[in-house]
Amino acid sequence: RLNDYFETHNVTITFLPTQLAEQFMEIENTSLRVLLTGGDKLKRAVKQPYTIVNNYGPTENTVVATSTEINPEEGSLSIGRAIANTRVYILSENHQVQPEGVAGELCVAGRG
Template identity: 50%
Template sequence: PLDVCFLPTPVAEYAFSRQLEHPTLRTLLIGGDRLRTYSRAQTFEVINNYGPTEATVVATSGRVEVGRSLHIGGPIANARVY
C-alpha cells in the first residue's frame, strides 16, 4: 500500500489528465514546476511544494483545491517568504 507519494509536477499533471487513481494513496506531494491546471477533485489530498531546485528544499507548501486559485502555498514553520 502507498499512503504518501511525491511526483514532479508535469508527471502529476499527466496523471490528472488521464484520470489515474490509486486505491490506497492518501496524500500526493508535487513540486519542481508550476502547477498549470487542477480542475478535477481527487480521492487523495494534493499538496503543492515550492523551493529552490538547486538545494532541493521545500520553502512553501500548501493544499491544492478545485475551484481555488493555483498557488505555491505558504511558508513552512518558522520561516518567512519574501
C-alpha cells in the first residue's frame, strides 16, 4: 500500500526506517529517485533504479551522524562518513583511536 501511495502521488524522495526500507527495496517502484534510510544497521540492500542512502548514528545524535550512498552490487554496506559539523572516531577497548576499517566503539563529536 505504501508503494501504491508513492506511485499514485509521484513521491520521488522518502526516508524510511531501516527495517521498512529493507522490505520496500524488495518490490518494484517507478516513482522514487532517492530512498534514504536510517535508525538501525542496514543488513541488506537490493539494486534499484533509485539511489539508496544509508544514514547511521546513535540515538543521542537523532539517528543521523554518518551518511553514504549505497551500491548494493558492492556487497559492503558502509555506514559512511560523518555529516557536516560532526566527527566520528572508532575507539579500541583501551580508548585508542583505531585506523579506518578496524572494529571498535563508535564515538561521535562536534556540533551536530
